[in-house]
Amino acid sequence: MGSYRLLHDGWTVASADSSVGPVPAAVPGCVHTDLLAAGRITDPHLDDNETALRWIGHTDWVYEAVFHWDGPSDPRVDLACAGLDTVATVSLNGVELGSTANMHRSYRFDVRPHLRPGDNRLRVHFGSAYRYAEEMRERLGARPNAYPEPFNFVRKMACNFGWDWGPTVVTAGIWQEIGLHSWGTARLATVRPLTTVEGGVGRVEVHVEVERASDGPLAVSAAVAGVRAETTIGPGERTAVVTLEVRDPELWWPRGYGEQARHLLDVALRAADGEVVDTWQRRIGFRSVRLDTTPDAHGTPFTLVVNGVPVFAKGVNWIPDDTFVTRMTRERYAERLAQACDANVNLLRVWGGGRYESEEFYDLADELGFLVVQDFLFACAAYPEEEPIASEVVAEAREQVTRLASHPSLVAWFGNNENIWGFHDWGWPERLDGRSWGEGYYLQVLPAIVAELDPTRPYWPSSPYSGPSRHPNEPAHGSMHIWDVWNQKDYTHYRDYRPRFVAEFGYQGPPAYATLRRSIVDEPLAHDSPGMLHHQKATDGDAKLQRGLDAHLPAPRDFDDWHYLTQVNQARAVALGIEHFRSLRPLCMGTVMWQLNDCWPVTSWAAVDGDGRRKPLWYALRRAYADRLLTLQPRDGDLVLVAVNDGAEPWQAPASLTRLAISGEPRAKTAVELNVPPRSAVTLPLPGDLTGSEDPRRELLLAESDGQRAWWFFAEDKDIAYPAPEYEATAEPVPDGWRVTVHAGTILRDLALFPDRLDPSASVDELLVTLLPGSPPRSPSPERPLWTGRPSRAAPSSAASTT
Template identity: 35%
Template structure:
């Protein structure tokens, strides 16, 4: 319906016309999990005499956004508030979905973003080393309630500050800000990726370059881009670089601003170092793995798959120490896998377990830390990389783990050396009543100790609700032959499950489990029920390329069956599904 009109006299050239109006009792746009993603269509018509000469429409959502930076006992907060509600950023870094952007279809955008939403992500960082994405990407984010951290496209390099270049930058920024500013999903503009920290820390850039190089940096990121935003989009916060402490401290200081942490991976620090980081918002951290075997088959022959060091495999590993680092970390936790395909499988579990440790720690810190964006969500080609999905959108182990550790309410287990602490993290703005069940079981499934606790889960917080001395918990049990299982239930339904092993996999006395499967046809696919006689680590379902499992890479415990849905895209019969299905657990990846 028409809500406002105005009689105007048009002058030659560009006319800027404002027509104030109010939306009565508007329905606000919220990120996923906090409310509906209500979108309004606004239309404007230009009528000369009685004739409509032009018309434009714009879809947007109504919401407020604030980047709250408030001094506290830890430094200065860094948290996004949407419609006044603090939002913990659960997500990852997005890179271009193809090395040839013109090949990215709407269907691919939708498939990838749907996957990320289904993995419980509510925020994506569009990385400054990529591209300004197509309008459709942001349309989908609006519809799905995924928040977007939008970098300007500058990364890992110093840029000139001469007038022709600055004029070019200004026009590029204006074009993209005007194009994207009406998307409610975008909650921040960020000047660049890692240039401030590169100047301070990368191989003496600061000492080797003349002072005007830094002056040029300030021209772009402290003056030009803020000026563009002040004119064309003053509604959103601007952050000049990622990571940054906004010049209040060193760019790598974790008490202010956002943090990139890469000592795990680049410096070979153990995964446990994640738990020694206390940022305000972690916007990058990551670890590599290899893609699915089906993906690797698209660019290799059988001869290429003799090892990860063949020329073709090395051509699809772009980090100079990538294979070395994956193997180094792997052998800390596992024995050498028995063959090529097993190495791929174990690399994915290794990556997933490492990022799980970091992500759960970051969520337990809430509200001190208010974001976990790991590197990276997706891939631009078939390659060994840090991604959670490979180039074809196939979920690696990390995506299935992500779905669990990014659940809006989740249980997390942490050891401080003397106590085992059971945390519940909640992104809900409301208190929730829940039941926490803790079991110590042996590898055959026998219960050694069990506790049940009613908990009132506090809103927007990570908190320990139960702490048990390790000596009391074990009570003489061998650490190599037991596991702790925690389940969080609401109204009798399990909403989160987690487990804690006291030793690395290679030190635990696992034996090969007998995993039984029962297949039931369902509309659009199959339901698979799995049971095991012993604890089975990282159970991996494969063999069927024409569809997708909704769960995978899960631990299976005796007496606790797991049901998994499979979406079928090939109209398989139940017999065909059973014949193709492969079920393995982690012990199958090694020679025993």
Template identity: 45%
Template sequence: MRVDGGEDLLRTLDLAELEWTVRLSSAPDASAPDACGAGAALPADELASVRAGIPARVPGNVHDDLLRAGIIPDPYRDDAVNGLAWIGEGDWTYEAPLPDGAVRAGGRERAELVFEGLQTVAVVEIDGVPVAHTENMHRRHGTDVTGLISPHGSRISVGFASAARVMREREAADPGGPLPYDWAYPYNRLRTMASSVGWDWAPPLVSAGIWRPARLEVWEGIRLRSHVRTSLAPDLTDGELIVDVELAAAGDAVARGKVDIRLGDRTWTIPVDGATSVRLPVAAPELWHPRGHGDPVLHEVVIGVVGTGTCERHRVAFRHVALDTAVDEWGRRFGLVVNGIAVQARGANWIPQDLLMSRVGEQRCIGLVGEAVAANMTMLRVWGGGVYEQDAFYRACDEAGLLVWQDFAFACAAYPEEEPLRAEVEAEAREQVRRLAAHPSVVLWNGSNECLQGWDDWGWRERVGTRTWGESYYRRLLPEIVAEEGCGTPYVPSSPFSSSPGVAPNADGEGTVHLWDQWNLLDHTTYRDHVPRFVAELGHQAPPAWATLRAALTRMPGRGDDAQLDHRQRQIGGMRHLVRRLDGHVPEPDALLDDLDDWLWATQLQQAEALRVAAEHLRGRWPRTTGLLVWQMGDAWPGISWSIVDHAGRRKPSWYALRRAFAPRAVSLQPIDGTPYVVLVNDTGEPWQAHVALRRVHVVDGELAAELLEVTVPPRDTARRRLGAEVVLPHRRREEVLVADVGELRATMMLCRPDGVRWAAPRPAVNIVRDADGWDVTVEADVLLADVSIMADRLAPAASADDQLRTLLPGESTTFRILAGGSLSGADHTDPSAWSARPLLRTRNDLWHR
């Protein structure tokens, strides 16, 4: 039987509108081995209410439902998370009544339940009848429920088994024993967010819930489903619009009809008999370009069933991307080429924005993408220990011209390749590559994070033996799926990764590297000892903003080694590293622990300095080094980590340092072979006629010597010039600093070991002008002031500064714009004395005069 194209009578019920409850359907077994604190018990009355059921939200998670009910504290406040492991060890059931009339009587309708995300092991039931079983947080689940929902109302339930218990049970059932992984649970046994079991930047927080939107779709007649993507020839002239169309009829009918496909002024009409896939030629399309290379042009595609009002709209773009791994004089290149032009990747790694991912709405996600754009980034890497991001993330990157390196969800573990995991991996990968194929921003797929390195460097060979560990995923299954579904997007099996056979991961002359010795073992200045082809990870820790800590702690500590702060640190030895990385850069680092304000400022400043040094050095090595992605963009909780924007969305000083170092045109002073050079980077399409004003400046007396350089930097190129002896050679090394100015750009360089500089005591003059939105704060330097910053969150939690880390020579002044972020009623805040000293005004000089 066939049904010709007719009106689509689709009705959608957002399941968020239902009255949900959640109940503890099976309590954790406190005696279970490795139950990770499951024995933390609730008072009897609260346990009874949780067993009976409490109000719940969809999308959501059981932690937030318990928090709203007043049963648990905020997991991120103080050390509350330590007592909440029992939640992840229990089984939970979400239930809600479907309203009368959700489906109509008569049997002419078709109904489908759609869950965009379930976390993680779930059984979906309608009136007690199981209709779906899911075991993958990373997949969309659609289930035909035609005939199962009563027109007079039914009840839907989603029962979640403890993911923590399932992970342990599956590991225990493996006759070969454990496979390598880290953290609290064997996340390599289940397709869930790896970092939910803890990481070196977040605590374990295994939850359950309907974590992404869910809906009931009901229709009669014909239902249109379509999927679009594009391809573009390397010569950029011939494009294709690839369209998959399915017409689904209610009941058992097979649908047929005609479909119009419109792209700009082009229209194609095609017949559809159930389903079809077509490749439509698009000559000379207007191209999508990455940031700094042109406009990110997007096109709307409208697909409609002829003779009906049924249509779907999509956005596509045309661009060609390739991965250049050719051999050159330095080894083997690793660089992305978009529309025939080699692009300079500068950006950050993107981890989950919250451990409870249902908390991350579109605006929060788009806001952090905006922070990357504002910091002059050109690429974000979606890291494999998190999730495949929501559609809003990729749309925002498409619109901004921001490149996306997309990991598959494998990280730092050996993964079995047998069933049932293998089938889930294949279905997940195919769904996600197909979903993201239309997004021009997605320019690279990566099979795994540090999994090949684990095999080569972390002793996995001996521990795994002859068992499977994921290699066939990374080298066969995943690249096959990308080739079939990814429309020419390049693929690499892991990061770090060496392109040449037989070369181990993490080699400077090959592929991608992760530079972690500088944080774990060495001084950040040793970044200059490396000239890799592409740095996919490097980072330096710092605490969050003061206001972010204050909101997370009942008692604000007075010292930098307080136990409350130590709980925010999830890396073993991380607190020690924070202080030891200050050795040689500030006087008496250990004494900083005595004062929280100074400890915060010094460690935040050190993160900024470390990332600045890395970014300036590596960008100056273009085109040998083609990319740098710092670890990490944001935070999953209010912790001490490598983020440059903290969990509350506040910028750390390192964000401002990277904004300068990542600017399309940037200037720096760097020691090269022991001699100071000025390094100019021009990542624009036009030559840069740079007038470089070089000075040697005394920290109190001002300019001592000067030199003017005229440098032309070609498009997409760098230039290095050695400084003249008169400027470089100091009279009093510990009291003099080199300064390079190119227009509004400024770079500085110390002439001795950083902690040996005799910074003068700061006594700046400050003037404040208030208006309806905030303050203009002008700071005038009496001596050389290094890294002048206003910590606006100390004024008001919502306040923010337009800039930080400015250097002022004696007699110079600068104006900061401070936005209040809310109402200015109340205190005037125009007393200059309040703005002219710590903790509101900070300089590097402060740390020499504590």
């Protein structure tokens, strides 16, 4: 069998004109992180350093390494490059092997004729991605995009060129594994398992493509779950299909719907004499998935159906978790996906301006039971359909659909992010003047590739998309994005929408205080101090934050107030949207909040900031995505109680509703019985003496059941006649930190502790807790702590404690 040798050691990088370097280079890696490690540049994530470092993306860079080679004597030796970023020319011992122009593809070069015993010099010259893209733009004609950067003319991670949440750091480097693959006879070029389940039978069609060094007969076998099958590949043939059928297999289910059973699939390629010449192994999952878009009385639904069960998508959008994606480790992916789990998320959408996510990401998603929707990599721009870009698009799509086919978590492909919407609403036709813009990719090329290579998964042309002959962002049809709320309106306007599936919506807030202090040196910190403004990339972002504060909250007295109140407003805005959309179930069957994570320290829409700290939004997200949700919603000029049950068991419990004075005295009260079937929502009307208030500045409505709470304040915080706060707070050491207990003498709304202001490593398990006066404090317990250092969904009444 062949052998593989990594070539990750001994690299240097220097500018092609020798003005910088050489310095030691990490492979996989990129020039920015290499220069940073060598002390040649400042950290692009700090202050406004990014601006002074933009020259890096306009510079050519050369990576070089010397390696020793004395064999083996296999007839083929390939230089296997899993990822080159981006415009590269590869040479060995002075012989040019080939060139590349696509970050999202792998490459192989036959180097056997050029290897020599002893030392060999490998050189990768990276041309400026800017220069390449600008040359393509000049050649093919300008195309509109959302930012003044040419990212749509080069097949590279678009957000490297800056986004409304990310810095402009145009990278170059050997960004994925590189090595020598020695082999003879034949090798497995691709293995593409297509898994379906029907009538209790799991079926795996293992599609194999081989590359040959000889023309003899071959045999390929596959085994999974105790079932084995084999077929032959005749002389000169290059493809085969091995079909396996497993009776009553253990199924893979989304999180919250069942277990994530996975089965080891082994594939072996044998020569005519029976020798194993190559192997391939993955863990697969038996599950069926379809997208239900059957027209109904309300329009066109957009419902993911897994193993025959409709799934409400409690989703978040995922962007690259680091500007420099080569710094991502399995441990960091695991930390971030654990945060998604703990926030009750079940779906991740991998956004189209980043990357096709890694094997580590998808393996963890398989293990944890996430549903993953992967965008093809087109975002917020018109893309040329001419050569050489058209062939690159086809090659990358075929490779990535094949690469990800084994992962049960991947449940759908989206053709792009917002490009069909952009063509309709952003003035593109006039600027394009008849030039191509990507429509052929989204409606013809990509769906044909998915249909050919992976018909087991649905394809949707765009996010958003409402179907042919309709406006692409029509709420009643398909998927939609809601951005007029953040950009133009108050967040209460989320309730104006009755969507079938919301693939993007969100509201901004600043990162944690410790994250700001690590990344910005401003003294004093202010919302408009230089570093804060540089780390606010959204157009008029500060003005939009201020608009939200003016509508709801008292004017901040200082930066600390501003920081807290803008975080509160972010959490309330997103929670209001999610609760409204969930209350519409089954009309609406998915919300995908923008966004889970950040790639650097920045004011953004993220729930987890660029240093991995949970913002108050994360805690609100956890409550809003809980399996059982009580929410008070305005309907037809009145208020109703909606109980949402996303669990597998009926929710049967008494519920109490009380109209209260702000001081705590009850003014009116009623009791109702909840009887909510699994995976459904029930709406209950409420009596008028609860839903109306003659003194809205001094009253609120509270619903309670089974430890769940829903609040309705009849006035905005800025207008409520809150009493001067009274409380007692104590702290006591516990094995994993400190427990802080707060006894409320008056109402305390959205109470929060921010221990990262004292210790950047400190965090709490709960934030934004509303306490009422007047009832006895509950004692924390190990089983249901009020606040502890571990995640807890307990809802305090008049006391809270935290570690």
